[in-house]
Amino acid sequence: MNNEEFLNKVKKAIVEGNKNEAAQLAQQAISEKMDLNEVLEKGYIPGIQEVGQLWEEGEYFLPELITSAECMKAAMEIMQPELEKAQIEVRSEGKIVIGTVEGDIHDIGKNLVASVLSANGFDVVDLGADVKLEKFIEKAEEVNANLICLSALLTTTMTGQKKLIELLKEKGLYGRFKVMVGGAPVNQKWADDIGADGYSENALTAVDTAKKLAGE
Numbered sequence: 001m002n003n004e005e006f007l008n009k010v011k012k013a014i015v016e017g018n019k020n021e022a023a024q025l026a027q028q029a030i031s032e033k034m035d036l037n038e039v040l041e042k043g044y045i046p047g048i049q050e051v052g053q054l055w056e057e058g059e060y061f062l063p064e065l066i067t068s069a070e071c072m073k074a075a076m077e078i079m080q081p082e083l084e085k086a087q088i089e090v091r092s093e094g095k096i097v098i099g100t101v102e103g104d105i106h107d108i109g110k111n112l113v114a115s116v117l118s119a120n121g122f123d124v125v126d127l128g129a130d131v132k133l134e135k136f137i138e139k140a141e142e143v144n145a146n147l148i149c150l151s152a153l154l155t156t157t158m159t160g161q162k163k164l165i166e167l168l169k170e171k172g173l174y175g176r177f178k179v180m181v182g183g184a185p186v187n188q189k190w191a192d193d194i195g196a197d198g199y200s201e202n203a204l205t206a207v208d209t210a211k212k213l214a215g216e
Contacts, residue, residue, distance in 0.1 A: 006034075007038075009021075010022070010044055013047070014043075014072060015050050017071055022075045023071075026078040030078070030079065045121065048069070048119045051065065051069075062112075069115035069203075073119065093120065093211055093214055094211075095123045095125070095146050096147045097177075099149075101130075102131060102160050103130065103160065104152055106129065106183075109151060116206065117210060122214075133167055146213070148164070149182070151181075151183045152181070152182075153183050154185065161179075161186070174195075178198065178214070178216070179197050181198075181199055182201065182206065
């Protein structure tokens with residue numbers, strides 16, 4: 001199998017959601033001492049980008065999106081230690097701290113967004129659900145994040161998103177971290193009203209919005 005055939009196989013594994021294949025190919029790339037950055041840039045990343053395109057075209061739905069994101073995650077877990085060992089820095093789109101706000105235990109949507117952001121090149125720190133507002137800020141400062149992403153699935157916990165922005169202002173940190181909000185009851189008007197930098201209604205638009213905000 002030549003290099004191009006291997007990269008096409010990698011891409012196909014991601015597009016088709018074949019987790020075992022995606023992981024095995026990552027292991028093969030390491031065993032055969034391939035250029036891991038090239039395998040990422042020309043195999044795995046184009047694969048997840050095609051999945052995003054298929055989602056936007058209505059060809060793929062939520063299950064396919066989740067499966068492909070999990071494939072990407074499995075491959076990265078195998079490759080990351082080798083990349084670090086070789087001191088190869090994977091080009092990152094930016095650092096993101098993400099979580100569901102305090103009082104809200106819903107995390108399925110947030111988990112999907114975190115997986116898809118990670119699969120698209122972001123360095124994601126997932127704090128989980130029911131996260132205290134101070135924790136978001138502490139972690140963002142600790143890792144020097146570009147973005148804080150706040151999920152809320154209940155109308156009663158949406159106010160946590162507003163409170164976090166107020167807390168950033170109180171601490172003189174408003175503007176240092178871009179804030180993106182999302183969740184079932186959240187919309188663009190709410191994001192504008194509370195002073196959030198971005199809003200996303202699904203995982204794929206979250207990637208586009210995050211890339212835009214991280215690049216500012």
